[in-house]
Amino acid sequence: MNRDLPIIRTTPWSLGLILLVILAALQASALPQRLDYWLYDTAITSHPAPTSANVVVVAIDDRSLGQLGRWPWPRSRHAALIRKLEAAGARTIVFDVLFPEPSADDSDLARAMTAHGNVVLPVYLSPPTSQYLLNEQLPAPVLAAAAYNLGHAHVELDSDGVARGLYLYNGLERTLWPSLSLAATGAEPMRQSDIDVPSFVNVRNEYRAVPMTGGAGTLPTYSYAQVLQQPPSSEIFRNKVVFVGATAAGFGDVLPTPFSGLSRPMSGVEFHANAYSAQSQGLLIRKAPEWMEYALCLLTLAMLCVLLPRMRPTRTLFACLATMLGLGLIFLAALFGARVWIPVANALLIPLFAFPASSGLRLAMTNRFLNRQLDDLARSPQVSLPEPGRRHPAQLLDQLKALLQPEGWLLTTGKDILSCKGLGTGDIPERLTPGKWTHLDGRSWICLQRGPQSYILGLTLPNDLGREVIQRYLQRLDLDAEAPSRHYHPSRENISARIERLRSATERLERMQQFIRRSFERMPDGVIVTDELGVIRFANGHIEEWFREPMPSLNGLPLANLLEGHDPRETPPWHETVSDTLTLQQSRTVDLRIHNKDFLIHFAPFALPEVEQNGIIANISDISELREQQRQHREAIDFISHDVRSPLVSQLALIEQLKRDPAHIEPSQLEQLGKLARRSYHLAEEFVQLARAEQLTETRFYECEFLAIVENARDSVSEQASEKGIRLQLQGTEDLWLKGNAELLERAVINLLTNAVQYSPEASTVIIQVFQAGHLACLTITDEGSGIDPHELPSLFDRYRRQKRSELSGVHGTGLGLSFVKTVVEKHRGEITVTSTAGEGTSFTMKLPIANPLT
Template identity: 70%
Template sequence: MTRDWLPIKTTPWTLGLALLLMFLLAETAALPQRVDYWLLDSVMFASPAVASPDVVIVAIDDLSLAQQGRWPWPRRTHAALIGKLHQAGAETIVFDVLFTEPSPDDAVLSRAMQAHGRVIMPVHMSPPNSRLLLSEQFPASDLITAAAGIGHAHVELDHDGIARGLYLFNGMTRQLWPALALAASGVSSRQPDSQGLPPFVNVRDDYRIVPLAGGAGTLPTYPYSDVLNAPPAPDVFGGKTVFVGATAAGLGDILPTPFSGLSRPISGVEFHANTFSAYQQRLLITAAPAWVGIALAIITLVALAVLLPRMRPARTLFACVTAGITILGLYIAMLTALQVWLPVAHALIIPLLALPIASGMRLAMTNQFLNRQLDELARAPRVALPELSKRPLTQLLEHFQALFQPQGWLLMENSNIVSTRNLGRAEVPDDLEPGLWRNDGNQSWIQLNRGNSCYTLGLTLPNDLSRDAIQRYLRRLKLSTSGPAIKMLRPSENISARIERVKVATERLNHMQEFIRRSFERMPDGIIVTDELGIIRFANGHIEEWFGEPMPSLGGLPLTRLLEGHDPRETPPWHETVSETLTLLQSRTVDLKIREKDFLIHFAPFALPDSVQYGIIANISDISELREQQRQHREAIDFISHDVRSPLVSQLALIEQLKRDPTHIDQSQLEQLGRLARRSYHLAEEFVQLARAEQLTETLFYECEFLAIVENARDSVSEQALEKHIPLQLQGTEDLWLRGNAELLERAVINLLTNAVQYSPAGSAVSLQVFRAGHQACLTIADDGCGIDPDELPHLFDRYRRQKSSELAGIHGTGLGLSFVKTVVEKHRGEIYVASSPGEGSSFTLKLPIADPMS
């Protein structure tokens, strides 16, 4: 079996290349960088850092500007602030204020700085004006000498304009200055690796992300004027690092951060204070090299490209979600536990792209598969079951003619006669309702609308008992649509159109399979289908019923084991029959007996689809009835050869004797000849009545009254009872209507009464009681005869069976009377019971269903 080549397949190569192409397209739109920033901001906002208790901010805010006057303030004011903080016990004072121009008060400020001993001054890299190159802007020379350290005040803005971190070292090619936070911690400047670079180049090193403690105002902040004018506060500033800087909006030193965005930016001094707090707690985050994120993305791409094509579609989403969660878990663990920021947007984009790409490729494969399946389904044979409402009326008429053999018909299209026989236009009933049959005696009419035409169809059915059944059958046929035709809209999507077509084709295939399955289930024979090893793969309901094995246990059971378990045999053994059917490819027919029933099993090999091997179809037929008929046939032959032949031979012998001496005819000889003739006639009558009973069907039933049937039977036997002085006492006055054959029912009651009179002693009584019990009409015939032996009761209704006591008493019968009675009762779906004891008489009870049990 060859496999068709598909131009689009979900393979590691095709999926990997598609993912790589989409990844590169996403990279050109800077999407990964935006995702990385968003993830970082989300984590930092969700779990802000804890502020260090050793950090305090003295803010040059709007209140302080209002009290101290316009900026810049005299430097002696800053000297006074240093004095106050020194008196309060501040450990380190960090100024985020530029003092680049000389001032007359520099000496005062320098002395205050020297008195404290740990004052950090900022350096700023910028060109003095637009015409000059970039240079370092230091504080005045006196202040540099007095400062305990110099730190750069630069904060780095990312590509989206948000401040998330800074370079720990920044400067020109001669020297790299630590950030203010590091300078406050005692870190000194260092020499850069800047060989060959011009002196005006800005050199930066060791970028770190700062986990902020929150937005503006998160760290303890005190107004500049309040600290300057209030007494020293050792409880606030003692042993702490104090950052002094501008927070007033008018001074313009503001930075958007993940906590504030552009709506509530924080000041530079607050950012440096947060940097110091994080540095002291070792919380500064290092950015992983860019190649690590690319490597993680490649690993994710390869893993999904290899795994997804091997997964079921339902698990693709789970795999992509799992990959995304794993990457996010790794990201959060490294960020919170190791303080390493790993850009994972490249890797996260891969699962996001993998799901739609893999689904799209599978959809393309599905589309191709559907096209191929549609072509195969179009070529495959199928059982056509067109709807009756779509068949042409001429074709329907032909089918009705073949099925019912009507005595006449008429088919008209509008007012034109299409076909007719023994029916004319004048006989069409008025006001026919479209789609509904109208029955008028033995004529049935229907009117149907097909397109723009109105058809009238009439049938003259046989005027016998089958007429009602045919008319009921016609009413069940759906010859017209129940409502307006619904126009099927063709889906606009290509795949939806394919799916719809496959759906229709699959429904047709399912209908065919259901048709075949129901056909197998309704077959009169049992069917077993095996594979090439004789293992049962299919069995219909008859097998389950006959063998008494539940259907689930039949599947996968060896056929030989099933047969040996119910009909073990040695010659030939079942395994030999089954194996020879498979190996020699020859049919076999074998007798089978299951639970006292006779079957015939026929083994036939058949070629398995898409294989060179053969399986077995076993057809099992129930021949119990046939065997019973054969047995009855043999019994009938034996009976005829003995019981029927014997009186005929006696009659012939007596006739020959009379012929030899016709002058001396004795009256006793004539009486004997009459008895023999009557016995022969009685035997023939018994055979005829039993044959009629066995051929009785419900088509020969009609409404009849049970009490009248019993009365007629009593009258027929009254003369025979009168000869033995046996009164026939009938009890019952209620009319009980049955649906049955009154003639055969009367004959059955006569047989019971005849037996009761025959086996009862003279002068005794026979009672007949007709009554109703629930939904049944009952008749009980009781006598005072010799009774029936218990050993003979189980075989009482067997044909040709005679009681030993009767034969010994000289009462000769055919053995067909009670068999006839039971056959008639069973044909009427009734029951018969016997109660008898030797010497105490017998009681026969008939129970027949009432025609209208609700009356």
């Protein structure tokens, strides 16, 4: 993909140009005009015009033709109709019947017309024959002279063949005849002296759309024959304008209207009657000038081109719908309020196409942006590691040898041995499941398939406690999962492939974020990230645990306030350290103490790439154990300088004394020298045992029986107990299996028994109880000694701590025995407790988890 290509952006000019091209293309079609007609028809038919109370139609219908004979009728019959209507009180009679040729009955019709005084006759513009030019077809001269007024009978058909209106004036040359409906009101022909046109050119003026009252037959209509044969009905025709014309099928003009279409067309006389009804009520509709249509169209175009590029995609749709609704309201308000028909189709088509055009431009920009971002993501580092299942078996063997240090191995393909040590083809099990490890007699086997080749890999694992753990680890390895490679062809990708790439990239980012988040959480140190004002924006779980602050309260808290609240200090104050890190962009390392624990906090400034933002990453390390080790180191030095050095100095002094007088060596001197040597040895042994206990790990654990350990410890101190007449009473017969180090456990029990014997009076009893409590193996040692002072119990297991009462009574110790016991118990994930009553005795209880609590 060419990254240098410009991104297509949605701007007023780009959107406007596209809409103008679309609008220009639509003008070549009939769509805008058809849409205008549909809008007008829908509005008119939804709200029909009210019917005028002074309009009546007398129809020359099929019934009249059947009763009065075939057409044409003698004009004396029309004269009789005029007299009937005159007698009924009709105000105006409008004939939509042509009388162009003279007839013998013209004088009778003329007399009737003259007697009534308000009879309107039609004028029709048409050539006499197809070989003649357009001409005016006027009534016979005698009838024209007798008529009250003349009006043209033409109705305008729109381009879709539907009659929606007429021209109020129509004619040839300079005389324009009013329409029949307008002539009924007494309007005179229009004389035009300012135009010069040929005599055969039809001139029309003042188009009006007619809002009809409904379809054919909506107006009050009476049959010609019925009116002629019955007495005059004054209640029907008095002060009415009566339109007379043909409605019979196949006779007269038929006009499709918005109400009927071609299914039930309307006769010309009904159309003219509707025109008069609307005209008398001031409901005729004028067409708006063309400039108004263009102005509305350009205004809509400009408004959408300015607004849409600035809106969100969801609001774009609502803006286009609102624009269309507004144009519809303008159309209806002008149509029914101002009686003006404004063509809004072009303006309506603009928002209709503006939404997809704007969305298309945004999609094009989004598509290009996504392609660029996806390409960048594809080149970005991934968290996923190379899959072991894709590696060659020889490479796998080398890596497993480096990791596990097996005692032997074998790699074969077919009958060929690729690598071996201590294993042969005869050791391979008969049935191996491809991709699954099989463990037999301390050996682990797997069959690997790489293409057409089949490989067998075998390992001889060390015979120690870690073999079972290694075997479980091997089972988790997926060594036979070859994933198909994915190829990306940017020139052929479709939207589905693009979505799939985006989904994969999103998943990769989520994995990266989870990896970073979990990495922060699993770090041994606490991590705090602040913004450029030193406000905490991220903290891992250690911070919540160490400071004992809930995570929601940490987010948004200034770092200086957090530190000042838990470890207030004056020199230097925390706010100064934080501000110096931000302003000077220099790292700082400061001691911190929280809830009696020691920490080291390192402040490091950082800056986000490509943005002008910085902050602090504070790394907090728990150094309580280190400080405790330093304290123990100092105590050990003090102990060595005093307790270890004192017997050695005494030994040296005694030896010097013996050297000065070797002939007089007394047994007491040798006994004293031996006692001092034994004390030095005992101190060294206590140090060695404590060091072994501190270095104990689960790799040195094995299954051992707890009762046997206690029995061996009892036997070890039995001689010491018998010297004081102390009876060691063991209670317990149940075998309790532990996973641990029997040697160190036995030494811990010996220490407890030695203390019990040492601090018990002569001829007393030390009770040793071994029992199971739930999933724990328990040991309780109870003596009948003087007990331990309550204030000494909390520090009883601390190093180099000796009971004051014991020291005063002459029982000297190193202060390491109980510390050794506690260390051994804790290494075995157990616990030890002590209860003591002054003058009654002391009980130590050791609790250790058993090996298989469910068996």
